[in-house]
Amino acid sequence: MKHLPLPIQDFILALTDDMLSPAYMLVTKDGRLIEWGGDLESYGVKDLEKNMDVSEHIPFLVGVLPIGINSLFLPHVQTKPDVFAFADVYLFTREQGTWILFLDSTSETAQRHSMQQKLYDSKLQVTNLEREGEALYEANAFLEQMVSERTAELSQTIQKLRQQLSEVERVRKAGQEK
Amino acid sequence: MLGTFAVGKTSLVRRFVESIYSDKYHTTIGVKIDKKLVQLENSELMLILWDIEGTETEFELRKSYLRGAAGYLLVADGTRQDTLYKALALQTRVEEIVGSLPFLLLMNKADLADQWNISERETTALNEKGWEVIQTSAKTGLGVEEAFHALAKKLAEA
Numbered sequence: 001m002k003h004l005p006l007p008i009q010d011f012i013l014a015l016t017d018d019m020l021s022p023a024y025m026l027v028t029k030d031g032r033l034i035e036w037g038g039d040l041e042s043y044g045v046k047d048l049e050k051n052m053d054v055s056e057h058i059p060f061l062v063g064v065l066p067i068g069i070n071s072l073f074l075p076h077v078q079t080k081p082d083v084f085a086f087a088d089v090y091l092f093t094r095e096q097g098t099w100i101l102f103l104d105s106t107s108e109t110a111q112r113h114s115m116q117q118k119l120y121d122s123k124l125q126v127t128n129l130e131r132e133g134e135a136l137y138e139a140n141a142f143l144e145q146m147v148s149e150r151t152a153e154l155s156q157t158i159q160k161l162r163q164q165l166s167e168v169e170r171v172r173k174a175g176q177e178k
Numbered sequence: 179m180l181g182t183f184a185v186g187k188t189s190l191v192r193r194f195v196e197s198i199y200s201d202k203y204h205t206t207i208g209v210k211i212d213k214k215l216v217q218l219e220n221s222e223l224m225l226i227l228w229d230i231e232g233t234e235t236e237f238e239l240r241k242s243y244l245r246g247a248a249g250y251l252l253v254a255d256g257t258r259q260d261t262l263y264k265a266l267a268l269q270t271r272v273e274e275i276v277g278s279l280p281f282l283l284l285m286n287k288a289d290l291a292d293q294w295n296i297s298e299r300e301t302t303a304l305n306e307k308g309w310e311v312i313q314t315s316a317k318t319g320l321g322v323e324e325a326f327h328a329l330a331k332k333l334a335e336a
Contacts (some may be wrong), residue, residue: 060211062226063246072242076208076231086208109207117205120183124203127258131293 020103028097031055031065043087043102044080052165060089067091067098076109084110180239180272181253182264184233189316190253191228191229195327199317216330223330236271243273244292249280249333251266251325256285256313262300270336280332281295284325289315300325 001009018021023038033052040046045058055061057143060077071092079087079102087107090101179187188206192198195212210229215222230243252269254262265283272279281305285296301311310328314321 058211059226060209060228063248066312067245068329074209074241074242078210081210081212105208113205113207116207120205125186133263 023102025054026097027054027065027099029066029093029098029100031061034097038102040102042104042175043085044083045102060102065098066090076112080103179227179229179253179264180268181232181255182261182268185232185255185258185261185265185296186316187232187251187253188229188316189244190251190284190286190314190322190325191227193316193319193322195227197319201317211300214326216327218327218331218334221334223247223334225326225330225333226237231288231325234264236267239271241275241276244276247276249329250288252283253286253328254282254283254296256287256296257290259295262296267293280329282312282325282329282332284312284314285322286316288313288320289317 001010004012021039021042022075023040023043023045025036025040025045027032027157028034033048033050033054035050036048048057053061055065060074064072066076066085071090074089074091076086077089079085084106086105087102088105090099090103091097092101179191181187183205186205188204188210189199191210191212192200195308206229208231212227212229213224215224215225228247230239230245233239246272250272252265254265264283269283272281284303287293304311312321312325312328314325316322
């Protein structure tokens, strides 16, 4: 932002602060807390003490520290159980240690949630309709088979009846001739 | 927890951690993290569960969510055959990213037996490959404790 005039830089910083509620922790490479700041409580992080192992305190950091690479981005982390509150979490290592930056992503997550819910609901509906279509097709094939078998049975019965009838007729005519 | 969308990953975690089940489908965005202490025969293990949003393809899986993973549960919906194929593709993708880790395959929604769409032949083929496959139902609780305990046991032995 160095190419921007100071008032614009200040405005962007104020905007970021207002919209993203930045909060941070600085930890040693193995996760011991050096310093922290911002409204970490809004991300469900509280009761911090210097030199504490943050991975024991913040479940999503278990196994993540040390990050081993220059930076790591964890988008849309639900920071409080059963509360619709999300943070984009950035971890990056500098000479002071590993910085863990929290930026509020709740409203972006809510927008994505709404769109994704509609999309996946529709896909599930299509799957259900396809399944019902297949069931109907199978039921229809079964009925056609039944009709065809029954038709064959009826044809045979009619044939037999016709034979019996002509036999009766033949016997009757033979009787008349006598 | 890995698997495509609407296979029941979140419901399985809720059933395991809170003994709760809801029929309503809520898609997951990003990742939800839970934990539960599991008692093993001679020890206990704290499971930190990352319920990762389901993607349509394995390539949409965000690598950073796998950082530090010790093992995983692959989840498929037994009433949707394509979810099994997506779970298989995800497993290959995960191995490419983090290497070989302990895992199990959960065939979820076992309560919907009349709509089951995955043949025994397919699961037998996976068993023959050395995969542990467990039928689960987040709705009834069938196989849920067993699945998480089986993973915890594999992690403790790894």
